[in-house]
Structure formats: structure tokens, C-alpha cells
């Protein structure tokens with residue numbers, strides 16, 4: 267099976283992604299991650315205004331198989347959260363790179379995005 | 394045969410629906426006024442319609458509810474690790490004796506009989522576990538874990554050690570991680586060795602001045618005996634840590650080897666697994682905790698002690714306080730007492746032999762790969778396809794399935810524990826259910842179960858949109 271790995275964003279070994287929105291970043295989980303987890307039933311992420319740090323816990327995602335921690339790909343301040351997920355966690359399964367985004371972050375340091383795995387590197391990891 | 398009527402299974406367009414007995418809520422009810430309440434208006438109502446059934450209607454209602462369920466009194470229930478064994482009825486009779494349940498606030502002088510039994514039970518359990526002292530207070534196995542870890546923590550603190558880590562094998566039961574975390578510890582997860590046991594080298598590398606304890610169950614969750622237990626104990630003790638025994642699997646060892654003799658310092662007893670009491674399931678349970686002498690002063694209060702033939706409640710010197718009201722769930726403990734007293738040493742030793750024999754017999758009768766052996770009272774088979782589907786199909790063959798998909802070290806795990814209570818005929822019935830499910834087509838598995846009251850449940854939808862009241866049954 268091959269998984270969707272869009273080229274326009276960076277990835278974590280732990281399967282989160284971050285996309286550059288010019289000063290802010292959007293954060294979510296990869297297609298591979300949602301497939302491994304199976305049907306997602308619950309997701310928890312920080313409130314607007316929370317400070318988050320690269321590689322530290324961002325939240326929790328629960329599927330009918332497992333409960334997993336999410337790690338933040340970037341450091342900064344959360345400026346928006348995708349509250350739709352609270353009522354419709356299936357968006358994470360259906361559209362992990364689009365409507366299933368988790369939070370938007372005002373980057374503490376824009377070069378933070380450069381440290382992430384490229385789409386090619388991440389593809390190598392999951393294949 | 395189908396039991397649609399008996400189980401209220403109603404499907405749209407069912408041509409027989411009008412012959413079904415109405416639901417209780419659809420029958421006669423009486424509007425009853427509700428008392429004034431200090432709650433906000435939007436949470437209260439002025440009256441409530443209470444069903445007003447006749448006695449036979451009510452009896453049928455509850456009988457049907459029980460028929461829609463599956464319990465240890467319906468058939469074999471081989472849920473691995475959980476040890477769902479049948480509870481002999483005489484223990485219920487004992488707990489129902491007049492005077493069995495004395496009010497816990499009564500004086501020691503007027504409840505000497507109860508205190509004597511509690512003292513005996515503390516002593517029996519201590520002897521069975523090879524421990525010095527036992528508290529009966531915690532209300533479940535997991536609550537016992539938490540209590541035991543608090544005792545270990547109090548011990549370390551009293552000795553000026555601020556150790557902050559607890560090591561837990563990755564295949565351990567989820568409550569081990571949770572108990573350690575709830576007590577404020579960092580949980581260090583220990584990978585298993587190739588053979589499914591504790592990786593002694595990895596343990597050696599993991600222990601340090603920060604290690605407060607290692608939590609272990611033996612036999613472990615694969616049913617394997619941790620042969621290196623003495624070396625494991627030496628490593629943990631050598632680093633100044635304590636060894637915690639998760640008693641969930643004690644039914645495999647009863648009367649043969651004791652946790653205390655293996656080097657464990659603190660343990661819980663799952664009395665519903667090892668002896669005979671109902672699994673709490675949200676109701677009252679019990680999870681006594683045993684400790685070695687050095688840890689006894691930290692046990693919850695009160696302990697029962699005997700002095701010159703008098704039994705009294707005593708507060709241990711450095712007690713961690715209370716972990717539950719009064720003495721814990723006494724009537725549950727009384728059933729434990731009754732079971733131990735009835736079986737005695739030789740009977741208890743016999744239960745562990747049967748637990749191991751039954752698991753090994755069942756394993757020999759099923760067409761599934763079992764990657765790790767030799768196992769004791771339980772084994773973990775690999776379903777080789779979706780274990781949850783196999784389990785659901787087994788429901789159609791009239792038995793309860795094993796625990797599925799855990800431990801993760803076995804692919805598509807079917808963790809199976811028939812328990813010591815089953816006969817050979819029941820084990821053969823279980824084996825047929827396993828084997829029939831193995832032979833079934835993928836299509837049959839994907840739509841199973843078909844013969845149960847509720848049919849196949851959409852697990853994701855049930856978790857995303859839970860219906861939490863009977864009114865929700867309508868939609």
C-alpha cells in the first residue's frame with residue numbers, strides 16, 4: 267500500500283507534519299499515521315495561546331485500536347485550533363492533510379521548519 | 394433457533410414485530426411528581442413517568458436482559474489475563490449469612506467475629522503470597538497496584554530517597570503504567586527479550602539510583618514463567634529499588650511458589666482472579682496488598698491485629714492513610730475467605746495445576762499458532778487475520794472469545810485463559826469454536842456476529858457518538 271506524502275510540508279519521524287503558511291505553520295498527522303491508527307474516535311490538542319515546543323507532547327489521539335501521544339513538529343504559540351475535530355474526529359482519517367489539520371502555530375523561529383524531514387526522507391522512513 | 398422475542402431484537406420491516414411484547418417503557422406507566430430540588434430548572438422536571446409493570450412482566454424484563462448478555466454462567470469465558478472464572482455459590486451463601494455484614498462504624502468490642510475473620514484473611518493471604526503483612530482495604534486489583542506503589546513511595550521517602558522512576562515491561566497490563574504514573578512516577582518501559590521474557594541486559598541498563606521499583610507479573614502476560622526472577626530481583630534490589638508483583642496471574646502458581654520467595658517486596662491479590670469473587674465491573678471488588686516486613690509500617694489504616702485473643706484496629710506507624718472507606722469491601726473479602734477456607738492448602742494447590750493443565754489442553758486442541766511457550770495458565774495464539782473478527786465469530790458459536798490484540802508482541806493476539814474451573818467438555822466446546830472460526834471465510838468473519846442480541850457493532854460510531862440513555866435506543 268502506498269501512502270500520500272505531499273511534497274509541500276515537513277514531517278516528523280513520529281508521523282506529524284507541519285506546513286509553512288508564512289510565519290505560521292499548520293500541524294497535523296500523516297496519512298500513514300491515520301491508517302496505522304485506524305478509526306479515530308477522539309483527539310485532544312492544546313488551547314489557543316498555549317506555548318508548544320518541537321518534539322514535545324502536543325496532544326493525544328485515540329482510535330478504536332490505541333491511544334497515542336502526538337508530538338509537535340514546531341515551537342511557538344498556538345493561534346488556532348481545529349475545533350471541528352472535536353465533533354468529527356473522522357476528519358483525521360478522511361482528510362489528514364486538509365480538513366483534518368490540528369492546530370496553527372505562530373512560529374517562535376521560522377527556521378524550525380527546515381529541521382523537519384522532507385517528503386522524500388519521510389517516504390523512505392515509512393516504506 | 395432465534396431468540397428475537399427474548400432479546401428484543403427488532404429490525405425495521407420485521408413482519409412479526411407486532412407480535413412482540415412491548416418494551417417496558419412502552420407499557421403502562423404512572424406519572425409521579427418529583428420533589429423540589431436545588432438543581433437548576435433546566436436539569437429538573439416536575440414529574441416522571443415510572444413504568445408500572447406487573448411482577449411477571451418485571452421478572453421477564455430482567456431475565457431477558459440477562460439473556461442478552463453473556464456471563465460465566467452462560468458458558469466458557471476465556472478472557473486472557475482477566476481470569477473470568479465461575480464463582481461457586483456457597484461463597485454467596487456465606488456472604489448472605491445474617492451478621493456477615495456488620496456496620497463498619499461499630500466498636501471493635503462488638504464486632505470481634507468480623508475482626509477475627511479479617512485478621513485470619515490477612516494472615517491467609519500473607520502466607521499464600523509469602524508476605525509479612527496484608528491490607529484488605531483497596532477495592533480492586535488496579536487500586537491495589539496504586540496502593541502498593543504509594544507504600545513503596547512512602548518507604549523510599551522515609552529513607553531519604555527521591556527516586557522518580559518505575560520500570561514496567563512493555564507487555565505489562567495497562568494498569569501498571571497507569572498506577573505508576575498516578576503515583577507521580579516517570580514510567581520507563583522495558584522491551585521484552587526474543588523469548589518473550591524480561592530482557593535481563595536491558596533491565597541492567599535501565600536500573601539506576603532513580604529506580605523506585607520494577608513492576609512484574611509472573612507468569613507474565615504471555616503465560617511464560619520469568620525464569621530469571623532471582624537475577625531480576627538481585628538487579629533491582631542492587632540498585633536500591635523494590636520489586637512489585639502484579640498478582641493477576643497468581644492462579645498459575647498457587648501453592649507452588651510464592652512471590653515473597655521469588656524476591657518480591659510488595660504485591661496485590663486480584664481476589665476475583667485467584668480466589669472466588671465477582672469481578673467488580675463497576676460494583677464492589679477487592680484488591681488486597683501484601684508487603685514484606687520493612688514496608689509494613691506504611692500500609693493503609695486500619696490494620697487488624699490480635700492481642701491476647703482480642704482483635705483491634707491499629708494504625709500502622711507511617712501509614713499512607715486510607716485508600717478506601719473503612720475496611721474495604723468486606724462482603725467481597727468474606728467470599729475470598731470462604732473460598733480459601735473451603736479449599737485449604739491442597740485444594741488451592743490443585744487449582745493452579747488445573748489452571749495450567751486446562752490452558753495446555755485447550756492449546757493442544759486448536760489449529761492456531763502459539764509463538765511463545767512453555768506457557769502456564771494462559772497462552773497467546775495468533776489469529777493470522779483480524780483477531781477482533783475471529784473473536785466476534787466465536788460469539789456466534791456460543792462461547793465468549795479470548796482477549797484480543799494484546800499483548801502486541803504477538804501478531805493479532807488471541808490471549809486465552811480457560812481458567813481452572815472448566816471441564817474437559819467445556820474446553821472441547823471452546824476448541825470447536827476456535828477451529829470453526831479459523832475455517833470460516835473472510836466474509837463470514839467480517840459480518841460476525843450474527844446470532845447475538847446486538848449483532849455487529851460499529852465500534853468507531855459507538856465511540857464517536859455514544860448513546861448514553863435508554864431514550865437513545867429509539868434512534
Ligand SMILES: Cc1ncc(COP(=O)(O)O)c(C=O)c1O
Pocket residue numbers: 474475533534535536566568569610639641642663678680
Ligand atoms: C495483569 C493484570 N494486572 C492488573 C489488573 C487489574 O486488576 P483489576 O481488574 O482488579 O483492577 C488486571 C485485570 O485484568 C490484569 O490482568
